Amino acid sequence: MARILLGVTGGIAAYKACTLVRLLVRAGHDVYPVVTAAAERFVTAETYFALARTSPSAGAYPHLERADLLVVAPLTANTLARLAHGLADDVLTEAALAHTGPVVAAPAMNVRMWEHPATQENAAVLRARGVVFVGPVEGDLAEGEVGVGRMAEPEAIAAAVEEILSREPEPSLLRGRRVVVSAGGTREPLDAVRFLGNRSSGRMGVALAEEARRRGAEVTLLAANLAVAPPVGIAVVDTPAAADLEREALARADADVIVMAAAVADYRPGEPLDAKRPKERAPWTLELEPTSDVLGALGAGRRPDQVLVGFAAEIGERGLERAREKRLAKSADLVVFNDVSRADIGFDASDNEVVVLSEAGERHVGKAPKREIAAAVLDEVERLLSER
Ligand code: CTP
Numbered sequence: 001m002a003r004i005l006l007g008v009t010g011g012i013a014a015y016k017a018c019t020l021v022r023l024l025v026r027a028g029h030d031v032y033p034v035v036t037a038a039a040e041r042f043v044t045a046e047t048y049f050a051l052a053r054t055s056p057s058a059g060a061y062p063h064l065e066r067a068d069l070l071v072v073a074p075l076t077a078n079t080l081a082r083l084a085h086g087l088a089d090d091v092l093t094e095a096a097l098a099h100t101g102p103v104v105a106a107p108a109m110n111v112r113m114w115e116h117p118a119t120q121e122n123a124a125v126l127r128a129r130g131v132v133f134v135g136p137v138e139g140d141l142a143e144g145e146v147g148v149g150r151m152a153e154p155e156a157i158a159a160a161v162e163e164i165l166s167r168e169p170e171p172s173l174l175r176g177r178r179v180v181v182s183a184g185g186t187r188e189p190l191d192a193v194r195f196l197g198n199r200s201s202g203r204m205g206v207a208l209a210e211e212a213r214r215r216g217a218e219v220t221l222l223a224a225n226l227a228v229a230p231p232v233g234i235a236v237v238d239t240p241a242a243a244d245l246e247r248e249a250l251a252r253a254d255a256d257v258i259v260m261a262a263a264v265a266d267y268r269p270g271e272p273l274d275a276k277r278p279k280e281r282a283p284w285t286l287e288l289e290p291t292s293d294v295l296g297a298l299g300a301g302r303r304p305d306q307v308l309v310g311f312a313a314e315i316g317e318r319g320l321e322r323a324r325e326k327r328l329a330k331s332a333d334l335v336v337f338n339d340v341s342r343a344d345i346g347f348d349a350s351d352n353e354v355v356v357l358s359e360a361g362e363r364h365v366g367k368a369p370k371r372e373i374a375a376a377v378l379d380e381v382e383r384l385l386s387e388r
Helices: 014-026 045-051 077-085 091-098 111-115 117-128 154-166 203-214 242-251 294-300 319-329 370-387
Strands: 003-008 030-035 069-075 103-107 137-140 146-150 178-184 218-224 235-238 257-260 267-269 288-290 307-314 334-339 351-358 361-369
Touching: 003 014, 003 091, 014 030, 014 045, 014 069, 014 154, 030 045, 030 091, 069 077, 069 091, 069 154, 077 091, 077 103, 077 117, 103 117, 103 154, 111 117, 111 146, 178 203, 178 242, 203 218, 203 257, 203 370, 218 242, 242 294, 257 294, 257 370, 294 307, 307 319, 307 370, 319 334, 319 351, 334 370, 351 370, 361 370
Parallel strands: 003 030, 003 069, 069 103, 178 218, 178 257, 218 235, 257 307, 307 334
Antiparallel strands: 137 146, 267 288, 334 351, 351 361
16 A cells, blocks of 8 residues: 555546546555646546545645655646746645655646647656656547547556556665764864864765665764764764774674775874863974774674775875775775865765776776765675675
């Protein structure tokens, strides 16, 4: 059983939408009609609510509640254009903008309106976004013309709904796996108020944690001074300094997948002061001591069936070669290389462009939002899991 929002727009085929409601209800679905003012010139909203065995909900925004599917039948040329352009000037178009699931559209209009380049372009925009069109079909049209423009029969629309609802969500190999992601940049205290830090915002690591969660993994995020909000549904452990990150990562070294996206300090002040250091005229000379290489330690003690992912934030040409060396030196399965000398990607940017290196080869992922880069990296992780 699914919750289906049924949009009805103003055309003579609105009467056929009554049969569609019946069919969907008979199939066991929970149908909520959203009827435009123009549609009410043909059939009143009460009719659809009665057939759907429901009533206009008491809540202020029933159309904005989660629905499994949105069906618009009939869909006029006007509403088709509004959907293509993202207008939100009535309850139906607001609902369509807020809806994140699949959409089925059953256009109904005069043949010349359907064939007009404007309508065809709008339909192409919606198709490209994944909207499933059912019809229009050829037949007698309201104005006595014959041509393509009739709404598809309710049975055909209901069949398309069932087909979409029966599609299984893609099974992910990450479902139920324990995934640890480190994100952000560590800060190494100099005294009570000062630190040595780096420019990592944590966006890439957060995108990875979010995507792993979406794929059904049990995710722990080791958060080093994030400039962005951590995602919901994820266990967050604060790891402000390299030593915290080392401790928390090693405590979870048996995870199924570990992604070290954090920029971990390679050096820390040898003797941080407990108090605030007062200003003096003389120069302040610091001695920095090396931190432990967390990824290196994880790689040295790794489970062979685990997937270990590192990042290589490098500058320029030689970077890729260094990334290859890092993958081998740290016994990582994957190293994600990005060139941080470019301002449009990398640190604090919302986009990234990377090369994912593995034993099998190197995959270039073109400039894209970090969410998409995260998906490409996790596709590689899943490929490795499938081989284990
Ligand atoms: N890393 C780590 N612990 C450190 C330093 C780095 O776990 N102390 C991890 C990073 O999270 C990243 C990978 O190692 O996944 C590579 O980090 P990077 O700074 O590029 O390499 P380094 O090993 O620090 O080498 P270099 O600074 O010389 O480039």
